[in-house]
Amino acid sequence: MSYFVNEKGYYGDFGGAYIPEMLYPNVEELRQNYLKIIEDESFQKEFHQLLKDYVGRPSPLYLAKRLSKKYNANIFLKREDLNHTGAHKINNTIGQILLAERLGKKRIIAETGAGQHGVATATVCALRGLECVVYMGEVDIKRQAPNVARMKMLGAKVVPATSGSKTLKDATNEAMRDWINNPVDTHYIIGSVVGPHPYPDMVAIFQSIISEETKKQLIEQTGNDQPDYVLACVGGGSNAMGMFYHFIEDEKVKLIAVEAGGKGIDSGFSAATTALGKEGVLHGSRSILMQTPDGQVVEPHSVSAGLDYPGIGPQHAHLFKTGRGLYVSITDDESLQAGLLLTQMEGIIPAIESAHALAYLEKMTFTGKENVVVCLSGRGDKDMDTYMKYFNL
Amino acid sequence: MNRLQQLFQEKKNILSIYYTAGYPNLGDTLAIAEELEKSGANLLEIGFPYSDPVADGPIIQASSKQALDNGMDLKLLFQQLKDLRKTVSIPVLLMGYVNPVLQFGVENFCKACAEVGVDGCIVPDLPMVEYERLYQPVFAKYGLSNIFLITPQTAADRIQKIDSLSNGFIYLLSSSATTGQNLQVSNHTEAYFSRIADLKLKNPTMIGFGISSKETFDKACEYANGAIIGSAFVKALDTSNLKGSIETFMQNFKQD
Numbered sequence: 001m002s003y004f005v006n007e008k009g010y011y012g013d014f015g016g017a018y019i020p021e022m023l024y025p026n027v028e029e030l031r032q033n034y035l036k037i038i039e040d041e042s043f044q045k046e047f048h049q050l051l052k053d054y055v056g057r058p059s060p061l062y063l064a065k066r067l068s069k070k071y072n073a074n075i076f077l078k079r080e081d082l083n084h085t086g087a088h089k090i091n092n093t094i095g096q097i098l099l100a101e102r103l104g105k106k107r108i109i110a111e112t113g114a115g116q117h118g119v120a121t122a123t124v125c126a127l128r129g130l131e132c133v134v135y136m137g138e139v140d141i142k143r144q145a146p147n148v149a150r151m152k153m154l155g156a157k158v159v160p161a162t163s164g165s166k167t168l169k170d171a172t173n174e175a176m177r178d179w180i181n182n183p184v185d186t187h188y189i190i191g192s193v194v195g196p197h198p199y200p201d202m203v204a205i206f207q208s209i210i211s212e213e214t215k216k217q218l219i220e221q222t223g224n225d226q227p228d229y230v231l232a233c234v235g236g237g238s239n240a241m242g243m244f245y246h247f248i249e250d251e252k253v254k255l256i257a258v259e260a261g262g263k264g265i266d267s268g269f270s271a272a273t274t275a276l277g278k279e280g281v282l283h284g285s286r287s288i289l290m291q292t293p294d295g296q297v298v299e300p301h302s303v304s305a306g307l308d309y310p311g312i313g314p315q316h317a318h319l320f321k322t323g324r325g326l327y328v329s330i331t332d333d334e335s336l337q338a339g340l341l342l343t344q345m346e347g348i349i350p351a352i353e354s355a356h357a358l359a360y361l362e363k364m365t366f367t368g369k370e371n372v373v374v375c376l377s378g379r380g381d382k383d384m385d386t387y388m389k390y391f392n393l
Numbered sequence: 394m395n396r397l398q399q400l401f402q403e404k405k406n407i408l409s410i411y412y413t414a415g416y417p418n419l420g421d422t423l424a425i426a427e428e429l430e431k432s433g434a435n436l437l438e439i440g441f442p443y444s445d446p447v448a449d450g451p452i453i454q455a456s457s458k459q460a461l462d463n464g465m466d467l468k469l470l471f472q473q474l475k476d477l478r479k480t481v482s483i484p485v486l487l488m489g490y491v492n493p494v495l496q497f498g499v500e501n502f503c504k505a506c507a508e509v510g511v512d513g514c515i516v517p518d519l520p521m522v523e524y525e526r527l528y529q530p531v532f533a534k535y536g537l538s539n540i541f542l543i544t545p546q547t548a549a550d551r552i553q554k555i556d557s558l559s560n561g562f563i564y565l566l567s568s569s570a571t572t573g574q575n576l577q578v579s580n581h582t583e584a585y586f587s588r589i590a591d592l593k594l595k596n597p598t599m600i601g602f603g604i605s606s607k608e609t610f611d612k613a614c615e616y617a618n619g620a621i622i623g624s625a626f627v628k629a630l631d632t633s634n635l636k637g638s639i640e641t642f643m644q645n646f647k648q649d
Contacts, residue, residue, distance in 0.1 A: 008522075018491055020448040020517040022566065025546040163454060169445065176447040183546055281492045281518070282445065294466035295496030296444040 003248045003315070003324060009197030012321065014288075014314035017196035018281045022180040026188075027284075029103065031198045037102050038095070038205060050094050051209065054127070055084045057091075059210075061217035061373070066345040073366035076227070077376045078214055080239065081350065087378030088207060088239045089120035093189055095206035097124040100187035107131045107186045111161075111175040113140055113168030113235075114305035114353075115147025116378060117191030122156035132156040135174040137167035140305055147382055165299045168309055172283055192236025193313030196284030200241075200313045207242025214373055215246055222371055229364075231256045232375035233356040234327070235271070235307035237316045239377035244325070254326065257316060258356045260302035261329035271300035272329035273312045274320050282310065287317040303332035303386060304352035306378070330359040336390050338362070339380060351378035352386060396484040397512040397538050397561045400435060401597040407619025408610065408646055409436035409599060410626050411488065413456040414473070415465030416442075417632040422473045426481050428636055432643035434483065438515065438621065441470055441489035448517050452624040467497045471505040478510035486540065486561075488515040499528050503535040513538030513561050521551075525558060540564050545585040549592070556594045563596050565589060565617055567603045586616035607645050622646075 009015050009031070017027055037043055051057040060079045068075045080088040093110075100108060108125050111134070112118030118134040125132035134151055138160040141148050151158050164170040179188045193200040193207075215225040230247055232240035234257040247253040262270035270276060277288040282297060289311035290298040302308045312320075319325035330338075335352055338359035343349045350358065354377045361374070380387065387393065400407065410429050414422045426437055442457035442465055449457070470487075477485065487506060494502050494516060506514065514537060519528070524539060532539050538561030543552055545568060555563060567582060589598060600613035601621035613620035631638035 016520065016523065018518045018520060018523075021542040021547060022448060022544050024551075025544075025548075163451075164444065164458070173445050173447050177450075180448065278496075280495055281490075283447075284518075291492070291496065293496065294468070295493035296461060296466075297492075 001322060003319060003322070005197065005201045005315070011315045011318035013279070014286050014317040015197050015200065016286050017284060018286065019196050019284050020180070022183065023176070023196070026179060026183050027196050030202070033103060034099065034198050034202050037099050038202070043098060043102065047095055047098055051091065055090050055094065056082060057209065058213040058217070059083055061214055061221065063221065064346050067342070070345065071361050071364070071366060072368045073370040073372050074222070075361065076218070076371065076373045077348070078210060078243065078373055080210065080375060080377050081348070081354070081379035085116070085120050085123050086381060087116045087120070087351065088210060088242060088375070089117045089191060090123065091209055091242065092191065092203050092206040092238060093117070093120040093124045096187070096189045096202070097128050097130070100130070100189070101128065103187060105185060105187035107133070107182065108189055109133045109135070109175050109178050109186055110189045110191060111135045111168065111171040112191065113137070113171070113308055114382060115140070115144040115151065116306060116382065118156070118158070119147050119150045119154070121189050121191070122151040122154035125156060126154045133159060133178065135159050135161050135171040135178070137161045137165070137171045139166040140168065140171070144305060144382065168305070169297065176283070192238040193241045193315060194236040194283055194285065194287070194311060200285065200315055203238055204241040204245060204315060207238050208245035210239065210242035210375060211244065211246035214243070218371070218373070224371070226250060227253055227373045228370040229254045229256060229372045230375070231258060231357045231360055231372065233258045233307060233353045233377060234312055234316060235260065235309045235353065236311070237313040239375050241313065241315060243373070243375040244319070248319070248324070251324070255319065255324065256360060257319070257325050257327045258360045259327060259329040260304060260307035260356060261331045262301040262303070264331055265329060269301035270329070271302040271307055271309060273310065274327040275329055277311070285314045287311050287314040288320065303335065304356065304383070306351070306353040307356065328360060328363070330356045334359040334362070336387070339387065340391060348376070349380035350376055351380050352383045354378055395512045395536055395538065397436070397486070400484050401562060401618060404435060405618065406614040407435045407599065408433065409438060409619060409621040410434045411438040411440060411621060411623035412627055412630070413440040413442060413453065413460050414470045415460035415463045416456040416627070417459065417630055417635070419463040419465060421635060422470065423477065423480070424635065425639065426477065426485065428639045429643070430481050430483050432640055433647060434643065435619070436483060437485045438488045439485060441465070441467055441487060441493060443490040443493055446490060450624055452628050456627045467493055467502070471509055474509040474511065484512045485510070486513045486515055487511050491516050491519045500531055503531050503537055506537055507535035511537070513540055515540040515564060517542055521555060521558065529558065542566055543589070544568070545582070552589070552592060552594070556596055559596045561596070562618065563594060563598045564621070565598045565600045567600055567613070590616060610646060
């Protein structure tokens with residue numbers, strides 16, 4: 001069985017390009033060119049140079065000794081939190097900005113929830129001198145003020161999405177509308193492994209640097225590039241896909257994707273897509289999404305703005321349906337406690353997104369021999385307000 | 394031959410009106426259809442609302458949200474249209490996004506359309522390749538037309554493919570844009586309309602997006618078999634005087 005995209009843009013039953021005709025030429029232009037461009041030697045050279053000198057890669061693979069002792073396993077943290085701009089998002093935006101340049105685009109648009117992808121996009125636009133417009137839900141603009149300020153300082157125009165729930169999914173709709181209205185000069189940098197083909201594949205390729213490095217680092221540190229488990233949080237699922245990518249076809253490596261359970265799966269305030277969702281079409285691809293019986297998209301809830309999305313990428317839907325990946329969920333409370341635990345045991349304040357992945361370690365049992373890699377997708381600076389309120393700091 | 398195909402055989406300068414089912418009030422769907430026919434519309438496009446309508450501009454999006462808040466869904470829409478053909482004789486299309494159709498079930502959807510007398514559908518985010526692979530036989534079984542969109546950016550070979558798969562008309566977007574913007578007939582647009590006319594497609598064409606006045610309607614009719622008005626009509630609907638607002642709006646389009 002293949003876990004990767006086929007020539008028609010599908011992962012098993014999922015994927016495709018469900019887009020109105022107005023977007024067809026843009027998406028088709030990308031589809032016809034993305035692999036040619038990415039595989040080109042000069043692109044690879046420039047991409048890797050920037051990842052090394054600008055982003056600060058390779059990010060360390062850190063054996064968390066105190067955490068390992070607590071859980072009775074070798075717990076490795078893939079430190080995406082140490083990247084420039086504070087999360088894995090920059091891997092993808094560096095790749096896409098180089099691609100946009102090669103396609104001759106002059107203007108960049110993006111959507112953002114927590115602001116991490118918006119900051120990463122504004123950063124690469126500043127780096128390359130391109131115009132940048134970031135759509136962000138009005139509600140998220142209020143709750144992520146420092147990231148909004150960062151984007152503005154970097155020269156981006158932040159446009160509030162005022163429709164629907166005024167959060168990430170509405171920002172995504174607004175960005176798509178912008179793209180429809182500006183089909184020739186604009187490239188849309190989607191921030192996760194969602195959207196019409198080829199976005200899920202393209203973003204996964206850019207994020208696959210995470211697992212590529214992890215394999216090398218595991219050999220250096222353990223003599224074996226095959227961990228027993230890899231864990232990552234999933235909203236749309238880009239850090240998870242990057243963390244899984246080079247392990248997907250090695251079925252001995254168990255893949256664990258941790259979704260945001262919010263206040264509990266049955267509470268009505270959750271973003272646990274695989275538990276609550278059904279197959280359908282959202283934002284241009286067939287996947288699994290939270291929806292009413294009538295096919296209207298349901299508002300998700302999570303304490304972490306980055307996981308607050310009602311769908312998952314189509315490749316995740318395929319890994320879930322085929323059983324290749326284990327899809328679980330962690331509540332808001334469990335994730336915040338796990339964030340505090342990492343802070344106090346290892347001196348690392350994680351993003352609340354990443355803390356979801358860490359929290360699942362509590363639910364696993366180990367024999368003391370297992371090698372476990374957790375993707376620490378981002379740092380917690382942006383979440384200090386939430387941590388402060390929750391722990392009365 | 395269905396009502397739609399017959400219309401294009403018999404008439405020129407076809408005026409099609411789009412409106413959203415369940416807006417402004419949940420129970421207005423059929424009343425608006427009846428009033429539009431009386432006031433001179435030749436074809437109706439009834440939109441079924443979706444929570445995340447990427448191709449729509451703010452006016453139609455807001456009407457969809459209101460309709461959803463009012464409680465509209467596909468099941469209810471088909472109930473409301475149960476007696477459509479007792480009072481409405483012009484062709485009727487349903488227009489909306491693919492996810493509600495998938496959840497309703499494509500076969501169920503087509504069957505329900507045929508039962509109430511709907512003649513065809515416009516589903517802008519249903520890819521042509523998917524339609525051809527999976528749904529064309531179902532649409533054919535129930536005698537439904539599927540309407541595809543083309544834009545100034547659609548390549549000639551793709552237009553030919555769309556023409557070969559179409560059996561009603563082709564929806565010519567006046568520009569690559571979301572709904573609700575004014576038609577600007579520039580040299581560029583004229584060249585695009587003429588290019589399409591020169592292709593001698595087997596299907597008739599209707600121009601949509603940006604048609605808001607008699608002037609823009611007439612201009613569009615120079616290049617196509619008719620035109621579609623959406624946002625301008627939805628905007629003109631007045632909850633407190635629905636019938637009057639429809640009459641007044643349609644007065645503008647009376648032939649001289």
